[in-house]
Amino acid sequence: MSQTHKKNARSKQLLYLGNQLSRKGRNLSTVEVLSGLLETEGYTVVSGSSRKNPAFRLLDMLYKVIKHRPQTDLLLIDTYSTSAFWYAYVISRLACVLKLDYIPILHGGNLPQRLKTHSKRCRHLFGRAKVNVAPSAWLMHHFQKAGYTNLTHIPNSIALEHYEFRQRQPLMPRLLWVRAFAQIYNPLLTLKTLQELLHTHPEASLSMVGPFKDESIDECRAYAEAHQLPVTFTGGMSKSAWIKYAADFDIFINTTNVDNMPVSVLEAMALGLPVVSTNVGGIPFLLEDEVDALLVDPGNAGDFTKAILKLLQDPDLARQLSITARQKVEHFDWQVVKGKWNAVISGER
The missing domain is CATH 3.40.50.2000 (Glycogen Phosphorylase B;)
Structure with a gap:
């Protein structure tokens, strides 16, 4: 990475929201892994949430958006297809109100079905995003088929x-x-x-x-x-x-x-x-x-x-x-x- 890019990276603060539940007996999640990797690139990353109760977890995420909005340049949201879909949806609505750019990171294996069953809410969530990051070519295909163009493919990674x-x-x-x-x-x-x-x-x-x-x-x-x-x-x-x-x-x-x-x-x-x-x-x-x-x-x-x-x-x-x-x-x-x-x-x- 060039010195100029390093300087630009360090000036960016990211807020990354997802389920940080590995200490509560769950598998290590993308937000827990990717946050650390992004920090090695020089970004300042604030992440959450580790609350086990779903309602408290959502409230904690919303609180973090409001609290860190003044310092945040970009919001990253892990986006799944079952109940956690609604976390991403509600958070994205708040981000729009606060005029905060956000990027959904698409993980849910059932998201193609969600695009059909909740098309209006999906338009609110994905259509207003700065860009949607699809880890798989499969999700890229289904989102393109649904008419989305603000897409990019970045695969899940490992060290x-x-x-x-x-x-x-x-x-x-x-x-x-x-x-x-x-x-x-x-x-x-x-x-x-x-x-x-x-x-x-x-x-x-x-x-x-x-x-x-x-x-x-x-x-x-x-x-x-x-x-x-x-x-x-x-x-x-x-x-x-x-x-x-x-x-x-x-x-x-x-x-x-x-x-x-x-x-x-x-x-x-x-x-x-x-x-x-x-x-x-x-x-x-x-x-x-x-x-x-x-x-x-x-x-x-x-x-x-x-x-x-x-x-x-x-x-x-x-x-x-x-x-x-x-x-x-x-x-x-x-x-x-x-x-x-x-x-x-x-x-x-």
């Missing part, structure tokens, strides 16, 4: 230096799943896949890493106990802890019914874990079947099991998927992506 690439040889049926326990991510399918895999590979095992968001964890525990499955439920882990933990596993599975551009999948690719994933939402825009992952239809344990068996029976395929996936994820390294953020924040996109 690749923290991810040691290692190929699994020989590949073993040690499965890893990393996601929050929520129905939309279909964690039960992971257990049904393990159950089928045990018929041919009785040594198979599974670990499911992630915080417990809804009753799906109770359903999974009950199913695992009823069928005596060799599975571990770790709960939430810090990023550094699960990266270290992943060294003991050989295949990463992503069973979700709704998805955009999951960072956990990028991390698995960076670590050298062959990925088997559903082909929903933004996944086919991120992964190519039999090139850098194996993709299957959602909701089918039989298809997942066949894909895992394919990896186990064809070590050359597993090795090539792992290598190609690592090469792809290098394009998502922060050292590559940060230039796009600097351009957006400075208004040069």
